[in-house]
Amino acid sequence: MSDLIASFQVDHTKIAPGIYVSRTDRVGGLSVTTYDIRMKYPNVEPAVHSNAMHTIEHVVATFLRNDPCWKDRIVYWGPMGCLTGCYLIMQGAPDPETEICPLMLAAFRHLRDFEGEVPGASAVNCGNWRLHDLAMAKWEAARFVERLESAPSFEYPLAVRAVTAGGEAFFDS
C-alpha cells in the first residue's frame, strides 16, 4: 500500500450508495482488494438494523462462497460496524463497475428473492442465532438492488486522514 493512499480516507459526508475500492494490499506477493459495498448514505438515512445486517451477512456470504465463478477468489465478506454497508475482500483486483457490481447484483437479488430458513441460523452454526430478520434483510436487498440498477457510485470522495489525540492515523477497518 502506498503512502499516498494511506494519507487519505473516505469523506463520509459525501459518500453515496455504491461500490468502492477501499484499499489494496500485497499479501505474500499477491494483491488483495477490499471493496466498500456501501448500501446507505452515512449519517443521513437510517443504517441497516443489526438483525437484518446479520441475515445479509449469512445469506450473501453463503451465496458468494458457493458461486462457481468467484468462490475461489472470495477472501472475506462481512458487515461494517457502522451498519451502512459491508466489506468484500477479494484476491486480485476485479473492476468495481464491470465485475464486482454484477456480482453484488446477483448476490442481493438472490437475497431479495430468498425463501426458507436463513442459512446457519442455529446455535451450532452462529454465535447469536436469534439475531436475524429475514423480512427486513429482503427489504434492504431490494432497496440496494434498485440503487445498483439506477445510479451507483464508484468513485470514493476522499478527505485527509484523521489523526487521533495520541497522534495515530485513524482507520475503520
Ligand SMILES: [Zn+2]
Ligand atoms: Zn451468525
